Amino acid sequence: MIPEGELRAGKLLVATPALADPNFADTVVLLLDVDDDGALGVILNRPSPVAVAEVLGQWSARVAEPEVLFRGGPVGTDAALAVALLRDPTDVPVGFRAVDGRLGLVDLDTPTELLDGSLEGLRIFAGYAGWAAGQLEAEVEEGSWYVVPGETVDVFGGDTSRLWRRVMRRQPGQLAWHSTRPADPDLN
Template structure:
């Protein structure tokens, strides 16, 4: 089994029928003995960031400039995921997750972030698992665990992310990218 750690992706398998996670790709942001936390990357909400957050956050986020539905937990709150332009330019309010990918504190004044970020996306809510809960879901076949790429977070069209992530995997896992939505119709 692939190591479950921050920066990895969880790709929903056909066995995962929970409507909160069917056909999703989840970026893991924090994994420890207490559980795991991540955000769904492929569910744009249609709500512009500029309509909810003031002070120019809407100008800083990657296109589409909308909130993404990060998951079913704490949907009234938001998490900001960003990529640094350079490894040696870590602004105040940035917490590394993996490499240049990290979380940005939304209380940080924008002038402290200007010029330091290569991409930013804001997620309403998050996905969370208690201790050993995620391992159990992986063992039952609900998730594929695969390496993530920073570009996965900031795609303009997130609709094909599920297939594209699977397509780039080695071996038989890539075959799953071509499965029909309803195998009965195949």
């Protein structure tokens, strides 16, 4: 049984070795919305080779390094979601929708000048990860995901290649041991 409130916006899903879906192998997913209808999130550690400047030029000067689109998930890959961090939680600009504290989503149709000075971080994701009602809970129960607290650096940090291990390493107790597991335990 999943404790009440464990699956909520702002939490991270960290793929376990038991997760069979190759779309999510070794991923860290930021949950953006969880309700009775299901859940939605974005994969944080799948940068693409496509520069933001190539597809959303007006946003390129505002995104965190690396200045590329991230593959947010296998659903809706022709659409983009912008995850942002407010500098000041009392200064909420037009086009920003809070998700968890200072973390939120930015409407990419918003004129960029309306956001100047308001954002501390911004990352743009092509596509998202989505779960129907009860689906994510079932995957957590079967051991496909660890549900852990997120930190700002997880979303906006520059090097995402070792994000899975960094997130696992900071977890309490035996959960941190998983950060040193080999990619293929059968070869150990």
